Amino acid sequence: MADPSSYRPRPGQIPDSPGVYRFRDEHRRVIYVGKAKSLRQRLANYFQDLAGLHPRTRSMVTTAASVEWTVVSTEVEALQLEYSWIKEYDPRFNVKYRDDKSYPYLAVTMNEEFPRVQVMRGHKKKGVRYFGPYAHAWAIRDTVDLLLRVFPVRTCSAGVFKNATRTDRPCLLGYIGKCSAPCVGRVEPEEHRELAEEFCDFMAGRTGTYLRRLEKQMMRAADELEYERAARLRDDIEALKKAMEKNAVVLADATDADLIAVAEDELEAAVQIFHVRGGRVRGQRGWVTDKVEEITTGALVEHALQQLYGEESGDAVPKEVLVPALPDPVEPVQQWLTERRGSGVSLRIPQRGDKKALMETVARNAQQALALHKTKRASDLTTRSRALEEIADALGLDSAPLRIECYDISHLQGDDVVASMVVFEDGLQRKGEYRRFQIRGFAGQDDVRSMHEVISRRFRRYIAEKEKTGEWVDEESAAPGENGLKDDEGRPKKFAYPPQLVVVDGGQPQVAAAKRALDELGIDDIAVCGLAKRLEEVWLPGEDDPVVLPRTSEGLYLLQRVRDEAHRFAITYQRAKRAKRFRSGPLDDVPGLGETRKQALIKHFGSVKKLRSATIDQICEVPGIGRKTAETIAAALAQAAPAAPAVNTATGEIMEDTEDGAPDPTEGTPDERRGQET
Structure with missing residues (x-):
């Protein structure tokens, strides 16, 4: 590991002008390429205190052994040179988009005497007109087969063409009228080229x-x-x-545009592009990348534009490029696109109408592409086994944690505090064993106390049920006459299985609270760790420094999936409770009282009970509530009787809260009340 101060340039040595810089390692290999409006200001950011750097940036500067730069005249030149160097050196710490599949194009070889229509993949060649990309090669062949009836352009290979010329006999397509047979002189080269140009015009949307x-x-x-x-x-x-x-019509005004959407998490990003020509979707493609550096959505868009148009001919850049976020600064990128096209290009974020709706569709495709990529990665048995082994090695466990439980706290400014527990076994989700908790009293004041309470409640039940029967049957969810619900194999559902690893969403304080809860219960055979979301650091109890897993670690990827699933499950439950709180019973029947004013009333008084006891003048103090409306509200509340609390018929207890994952009988379906998703 190199010390960045050993190769830091002297003060004043770096010019204050636009340029491109390269970090090299001890073997002189380029490991990172970047551009800057001011080289002096940008490079100074890399040579600050290592503790203040993002972990990925810190890894880069400690791997590097030298830095060099090239001064250019404008930011546009810097953008072009950065792209060229990234292509030339393939630096390991730069964002690298990799296609989620190899996309075929419909190509017309206008650089030949007799242009040929064919399917092409790979690098694009000069003088060849490309259309697409298409999702499948058969889609191109179907389209070409239909068009050859009208535009009988040559489709045969060079070998077939030469053989037909030598024998003076055309191929089958020449006999059935789907080729003009230039090989045997039925048409002149100029006539055949005109056919090819008409074919290209039709494919271009005219x-x-x-x-x-x-x-x-x-x-x-x-x-x-x-x-x-x-x-x-x-x-x-x-x-x-x-x-x-x-090709479906998606934009009625026959627009030519490319729409780019990004779906991302802390480690990876997926990019989806829709190519719209003449108002129709002519092609679609996608990339997935590892986020090897700290990067914004705008920067991801900038890299995607470089990847998409860096080697394109000018006519491949459309008039409009719609993106989810603009690069910063946007002017050099827009100028670069204009130079590539040869005329003006609009680079913007769609705000309304059909284009915004289509952008939402592209965004859904990007999210699905990222989810599919993660699913493929998670479903591989070898990958899951390696992930569990890496976690065991990093945390110093005796064996791989085959059962992992993760806990997360969710609330809205201290209100409706809830927690979630998700379960992964052998690296896969066990949704039937998810649980959710409500936090009461003082514990809701902060996440640390809430985490301590949740861990205590979950493992107190574990100890009690283990001592009694060795397993816990969820009796409240059991059907009459049954001993509890059965799983797919006919066994009772169990909650008393101990995990080998407890993961909490948070850093050192949350980990300490979880460990303290286990110690108080006398449990010493369950490992605890926390995953801090901002820097993806793994914290262990009693340790001052976190464990930093490599960015490419499958173990880190699995921990991240577990943490994200716990967060999703917690926030879904918290939002459902908040929505239920705003479904305020008698207020729903007050004519002319919308959701905004109902929420204002509940926020002002805190509950329907306090609102019922308020005077008309006090109700009028709420913004947006006039005296007539206040009188109507008071009359409606006076007529409505308070709802009786729900009672558990098995125990006689009032079910106002959810205890240890036991469901509120007034909420959701039976599957949802067990914590399952339906």
Whole structure:
């Protein structure tokens, strides 16, 4: 590990101008490339106290052994040079987008004497017109098969073309009219090129003019009694319309645009792009990347634009590029796109209308792509086993933690404090064993006390049930006459299984609270750790410094999934409780009283009970409530009787709160009340 001060440039040595810089390791390999409006200010950020740096940035500067830079005239030049160097050096600490699949393109080789239509993958070649990308190669072949009837362009390989020329016999497509057979001289090179250009124009979205021309030719042929020619033109028009139907119209104004959406978490990001030409989605592609550096959504968008248009020809850059966040600064990127296109490019965030709705669709695709990527990664048995082994090694456990429980606290400014418990066994979710808790009294004042209470309640029940029967049957969820619910294998559902590892969402204070709760119960055979979300650090009880797992560690990835699932389950329950609190019974029947004013009333008085005892003048003090409305509210509350509390018929207890995961009988379906998702 190198000391950054050993290669830090002297003060005043770095110019205060735009440029691109490279960090190299001890073997002179480039490990990071970046650009800056001011090299002096940007590089100074890397040579501050290591404790103040993001862990990934700290890893980069301690791996590097030298830094060098190149001064340029403008930020646009810096953007271009940064892209060139990233392509040349492939630095390990830069964001690297990798395709989630290899996308095929429809290509027309306009650089040949007789242009050929074909499916192409990989790097793009100069002088070739590309359309797409498409999701599948068969989708291209279906489209081409329809269009060859109208545009009989050559599709054969160079070998087949030469053989046909030598034998003076065309291929099958030449005989059935789906190739103009330039190989045997049926058309001149100029005529064939004109066919290829018309094919490209149609694929580029200029379809209306060509269809109208064919319709006029069909009508003229019919008037001249050339019915066979008119029928062929009619069939050509139907074939073109069928080819157009393969792409749905999404923007009615025939817009040319690319829409880019990003879905991300702390470690990875997925990018999805929709290519819209002539108002129709002509192609779709996606990338997934590891976030090897601290990076914003705007910076991810900037890298995606470089990846997308860095090697494109000018006509591949559309008039509009719609993004979820703008790069900072946006002017150099917009100028670079304009230079690539040769005319103005609008780079913006859609705010309303059809474009915003389509952007939401692209964003959903990005989220699904990220989820699919994570699912594929999590479903691999070898990967899960390696993740559990890495966790055991990092935490000093005797064996891999086959059962992991994670706890998270959720509240809204101290109100409706709840907690969640999620269970992973062998690296996979066990949703049937999730539990949720309500936090009462003083514990809701802070997350640390809440965590202590939740851990205490969960393991007190574990000890009690273990001493009694060795297992806990959820009797409150059992059907009449049954001893408890059964799982898929016919066994009673158990809550007394002890985990090998307890994970809490938080840092050192939360870990200490969880460990203290276990110690108070005399439990010393369950490991505890915490995952701090901001820096993804793993904290152990009694340790002053966290355990920092490598960014590419499968163990860190599994811990992150566990923590994120606990957070999702907790916040879903907390939102449901908050929504129920605002469904305020008698107030729902007051005419003209909307959600905003109902929430204002509840917030002002704290509960319906206090509101019921308030005077009309006191109700009028709430913003937005006039005297007439206050009188209506008071009358409605006076007529409505207070709701009786729910009672557990098995025990006779008032069920105002959820105890140790036991459900509130007034909420949700039976599956939801057991903590399962339905």
